[in-house]
Amino acid sequence: MKKCRITRMITPIESYPNLAKTIGLKDLYFKREDLHPYGSHKGRSIPVMIDEYVAKGSKEFVISSSGNAALAAALYIRELNEQKNQIILTIFVGNHIAKHKLEKLKALEDENIRVLIKERPLQAATLAGQEGATSLRQSTDDTSLMGYEALARELSLTEGIGAVFIGTSSGTTAQALASYFSQHESPIQVHIVQTSACHPIADGIEIFDGAEEESLADAIVDRTAFRKSKLVPLVKKTGGNAWVATNDEIITAREMVLKNTGLDISTNSALSVVGAMQAVYRGWEIDGAVVCVTCGE
Numbered sequence: 610m611k612k613c614r615i616t617r618m619i620t621p622i623e624s625y626p627n628l629a630k631t632i633g634l635k636d637l638y639f640k641r642e643d644l645h646p647y648g649s650h651k652g653r654s655i656p657v658m659i660d661e662y663v664a665k666g667s668k669e670f671v672i673s674s675s676g677n678a679a680l681a682a683a684l685y686i687r688e689l690n691e692q693k694n695q696i697i698l699t700i701f702v703g704n705h706i707a708k709h710k711l712e713k714l715k716a717l718e719d720e721n722i723r724v725l726i727k728e729r730p731l732q733a734a735t736l737a738g739q740e741g742a743t744s745l746r747q748s749t750d751d752t753s754l755m756g757y758e759a760l761a762r763e764l765s766l767t768e769g770i771g772a773v774f775i776g777t778s779s780g781t782t783a784q785a786l787a788s789y790f791s792q793h794e795s796p797i798q799v800h801i802v803q804t805s806a807c808h809p810i811a812d813g814i815e816i817f818d819g820a821e822e823e824s825l826a827d828a829i830v831d832r833t834a835f836r837k838s839k840l841v842p843l844v845k846k847t848g849g850n851a852w853v854a855t856n857d858e859i860i861t862a863r864e865m866v867l868k869n870t871g872l873d874i875s876t877n878s879a880l881s882v883v884g885a886m887q888a889v890y891r892g893w894e895i896d897g898a899v900v901c902v903t904c905g906e
Contacts, residue, residue, distance in 0.1 A: 618763045620644050628869040633889040636898035647684045649677040649905025650782055654756030656685040661752050662743045669697040671742040673734035675828050676710035677905050682745055683717040690721055698722045701730035748779035748835050757785030765795040771897020776880030776904055777801035778829045780810050780836040787843035798849035802884035809834035811851035813841040825856050825876040854883035878903035
């Protein structure tokens, strides 16, 4: 098996041999999307969507988000507004948003950016969209797929990768990766990882029969699974699979990562590690290095 050749990237890809050995892999890398300038892998897509719609005349945007996408939108729009633009962003969040995420968003509020807490944030965002604001809803807008092509290129140009594991909510990132790898005949498997609380896409590949529980990975919330019909066959085409992480597995993965790498990854980032661990346990055949995407908060 070839070793990975590290190419110039927006975010680094880092090797962790001790963690690989502990899990039972020959080579394991983290794609550090948590180090993206806009806070997470959402920073790949949200700015592209905003640019597309600003070019078409949009000046007001709305988003319903558990944190990462909203943070990317707020950071990017603040940058645009510093260049004398006057773009408005309304962020709707739910009552149960994590305190630290809410504090990050509130810190970005100004005369053009506001954060509103709603009982039904998606419904509020939909209504705002009907009233004229441009919705930044990645789960139903294929414009969002374009932004993740840069991530797919970075992974495909890194020699020796056999599989990518990524925590999945709407499936937008995974769909973009799998589509790109398939179109370019790149032999990289795409593995999606959902939670024991929310796993509609994973059930399209393998039914989860464990206990339902409120997950520690709070960014996996999309139960509608609009992209399921397209994503499931794409994942299978790459030779990948779907995995479901329990809270105990998330805790174990975070502890294992901290002990072997010194990194205190988020619960949502830990999903990718759980998926890799499950694949090893199941004896899933992977020809090459494994990449776990640390997606951010």
